[in-house]
Amino acid sequence: MKADFPKAPLVLPAAEAEVMRVLRNNGQTTRPEISRVTGWSRAKTSQEVSSLVKKGILKDVGEEDSKGGRKPRLLRLNNHLGYVVGVDIGATSLEVALADVNGQILQRTAEPADVRDAPEVLLGRCRKIIQSLAEKEGISAQLILSIGIGVPGPVNFSRGVLVAPPLMPDWENFPIRLFFKEAFPSALVVVDNDVNIMALGEQRSGDAANVDHFLVIKIGTGIGCGIMVNGKIHRGSDGSAGDIGHICVDKSGPICRCGNRGCLEAMAAGPAIEESAILAAKEGKSEFLRERMEANGGKLTPEDVNMACREGDEAALEIIRTSGKMIGDVLAGLVNFFNPSHIFITGGIANFGNHLLIAIKRAVLRRSLPLATTNLSINFSATGPDAGVVGAIMLALEYLFVVEGSKPYYGSS
């Protein structure tokens, strides 16, 4: 007998798609919550939910805790629908996870990778990993409904391709979606940049659940920003929204990898911190950094600066404070412009602890309008190392259902 495999995206009437939207925010929902969010009557809610249950998309899964009265039944997606995959490609690592349609991770693997490898090589590895994870779980790869992929570079979201990616020039315009569709024809493939998927991960498993307007700032080799507006990622017209690393902070500053002068990234990210540390060591401002540099054969890493900070080294602390102030000055502009309620700081440099965070906060509070900072919280991300892969799964889920008759906004292929 020929198995009847589903094909994503799953097309739903507008009202049913609305139920899916409510459910996606928390991974589960109840009938009263759907009524509250949508403004529907109990009868209308009940009718739409019944239709989704009949189609095998939703499932009643038991009772929610309630303070007296009848307990509303919890609704979740029916796991029999199929599976989704999240792929998080970093500059030096690769993480792949297989999850059920409720976002529960079933199988996962992480391994070192070099993003400078050709896309066919690295993405070919991803395809094999997905197949082996499906085998381990004992499922057919044809049951994979959707694959979300995060990549460390600027992505044209509707086309699903990287555009002028500095870390991975060979990937320019490589048809990532097509490459995965060849191996998984029934799956929907969605590609986005690493900071956007982190913002999706933050929304699902971090402190950003139920937060409508927030920013995720990733500080590492570069500096990027994920923008959540009304609970949805804002990508802009072409996908480049949030590329704050190339906002100019000093017109006479050093040349950035984008070709312009004095970009935030060139002044305050990992490589700039390294350079400042080497200069401090050479100028005799820090004995600690000088010793580390000699031991490392003339080099220093951000981790060395971090260690120096922990030792209370004044030169290293000054480098971090300067970096934090520049980032904070740019964030102050974003806060005035966008008025988020939360900013979450993440990335390799964020591990530098409170000195960086305090410098960022000070600059933001000094330069933003009082109304914009009254309820503003600036903190480290609470999602930790899982943010990328969880976010990639959320990306895969986000586009699983589409409204009948609507144009697929993730592109045509």
Ligand SMILES: [Zn+2]
């Ligand atoms: Zn630049």
